[in-house]
Amino acid sequence: VDAFVGTQVPAELTTVEYFADLRRVLAPGGTVLINVTDRGPLAYTARVLAALAASFPERLLCAEPSTLKGRRFGNVILVGSPAAALPVTEIADRAGRSPYPYRVLHGPRLDQLSAGVAPFTDADSGSSPEPPRLRTHFG
Secondary structure, rough: OOOOEHHHHHOHOOOOOOOOOOOOOOOOOEEEEEEEEEEEOOOHHHHHHHHHOOOOEEEEEEEEEHOOOOOOOEEEEEEHHHOOOOOOHHHHHHHHHHHOEEEEEEEHHHHHHHOOOOOEEOOOOOOOOOOOOOOOOOO
């Protein structure tokens, strides 16, 4: 799922109900990936992750280190699977060797991010944060 209206992820694509629908139509061994944008401390991502967790017990998160640390606004890829078969080690290995390395969070480290966070629902959803405005200097 890589959907944006302008610069923001539509609210209706990040809810418990949306992920339940995705789970319903996903093949038994299927995987869902959603690209969201956020900035530290990743409050928006945590709510999307909590919604994803309601239908997908196996999850991971991929992002550049500077986005995870809150130093910059950026893309966060969330992955969900109904089966405990995500190749986490392989994904993390490849992520570290990428020309633009990124980190992979899984298990307890990932659960920490969304612990105690209310998931987005159809009744209580929100679009992703807007990216910061670029400053231009002329002269």
